[in-house]
Amino acid sequence: MYCRSTRTFVVIALACAPLSVASAQPAKTVLDARTRQSVLDSVVKIIANIYIFPTVADSVVRTIRARAAHGAYDVATAEKFAALLTTDLRALSADRHLALHYEPKSFRETKLDSAERARRLSDIIRELDATNWGLPEVRVMEHNVGYLALTSTLSPARAGDLFANAMTFLARTDALILDLRANTGGDAEMATLVLSYFFDEPVKFAEARFRDPARVTQSWTYAFVPGKSYRSKRPVYVLMSDSTFSAAEAIAYALQANGRATIVGVRTRGGANSGDFYSVGSDLELFVPNARVVSPITKTNWEGVGVRPDIPTSADDALRVAHDSAVARLRSARK
Numbered sequence: 001m002y003c004r005s006t007r008t009f010v011v012i013a014l015a016c017a018p019l020s021v022a023s024a025q026p027a028k029t030v031l032d033a034r035t036r037q038s039v040l041d042s043v044v045k046i047i048a049n050i051y052i053f054p055t056v057a058d059s060v061v062r063t064i065r066a067r068a069a070h071g072a073y074d075v076a077t078a079e080k081f082a083a084l085l086t087t088d089l090r091a092l093s094a095d096r097h098l099a100l101h102y103e104p105k106s107f108r109e110t111k112l113d114s115a116e117r118a119r120r121l122s123d124i125i126r127e128l129d130a131t132n133w134g135l136p137e138v139r140v141m142e143h144n145v146g147y148l149a150l151t152s153t154l155s156p157a158r159a160g161d162l163f164a165n166a167m168t169f170l171a172r173t174d175a176l177i178l179d180l181r182a183n184t185g186g187d188a189e190m191a192t193l194v195l196s197y198f199f200d201e202p203v204k205f206a207e208a209r210f211r212d213p214a215r216v217t218q219s220w221t222y223a224f225v226p227g228k229s230y231r232s233k234r235p236v237y238v239l240m241s242d243s244t245f246s247a248a249e250a251i252a253y254a255l256q257a258n259g260r261a262t263i264v265g266v267r268t269r270g271g272a273n274s275g276d277f278y279s280v281g282s283d284l285e286l287f288v289p290n291a292r293v294v295s296p297i298t299k300t301n302w303e304g305v306g307v308r309p310d311i312p313t314s315a316d317d318a319l320r321v322a323h324d325s326a327v328a329r330l331r332s333a334r335k
Contacts, residue, residue: 037068047060052211056093056095060093063092078104095289096245100285133162134152135149138166141323147177148166150179153186156189167227171227175236180251181239184245195254195255196222198261205296208292237326238256240266243269248268249269265315273303275290
């Protein structure tokens with residue numbers, strides 16, 4: 001997800017990061033006909049009022065209501081209902097961010113007792129620890145080429161210090177490879193922090209344009225970052241796959257558009273619209289894109305088309321190809 005607002009750590013962990021928390025999930029939520037209708041009414045109302053493209057929203061709402069009237073979503077569980085509706089929402093809108101998420105007994109429910117809340121939080125933290133909070137590997141490869149794997153973009157409050165430490169460790173390398181092949185997105189603020197390490201001065205890298213034409217917000221890299229930055233002319237390579245999505249794509253796209261990095265691998269999935277979560281009841285949350293992200297350089301984005309690599313190659317070969325290119329570039333510069 002390309003989440004503009006962090007909300008809480010638990011929401012980001014459950015909805016924005018690719019975690020499996022099956023061990024923490026209770027019995028499936030059952031939906032009767034009245035509840036299904038209530039949820040569906042909430043879903044279509046939110047889409048109609050908030051989705052970034054009003055014409056698309058109207059078309060989606062009409063079709064969803066028609067299919068519901070013919071029993072397309074008459075299933076017994078919230079989990080199945082969310083899966084069916086998400087498939088249709090994405091197909092009708094061509095927007096991979098628009099989705100209904102099943103989050104059984106959310107952490108935000110006050111009815112959870114402290115012991116159950118602590119147990120579920122412990123399960124999530126244990127899984128995050130297993131991947132070092134989205135930074136599972138940092139090393140220096142042959143010929144002093146740095147390598148950093150960023151597998152998720154958790155909020156700076158949770159993973160910012162780890163990223164700063166990694167960049168400090170890599171500060172004396174001659175080139176750097178940022179691996180986003182397994183990164184399916186997350187927090188927009190973390191994407192901004194990552195980008196800020198690669199520019200000498202603050203750079204405006206995106207605008208968020210909302211339904212109201214008068215409402216536009218700008219995204220700039222930070223003038224200061226903790227630890228050591230990589231703000232120089234040193235080569236930077238970004239690895240991508242067809243799993244790379246959302247906030248991870250934002251990082252690759254901005255670096256590419258600003259001529260700061262060479263993109264290696266496979267074209268990404270193509271999710272540029274940012275948005276927020278909305279509760280619709282029965283352990284279900286709707287993620288609705290409410291802003292279109294636009295590059296000030298390209299005047300467009302990667303929605304539906306993905307980030308195209310500068311050096312196309314398979315995802316499996318991307319690291320080797322990027323390293324070979326970096327080494328050749330360094331050798332050429334030394335001649």
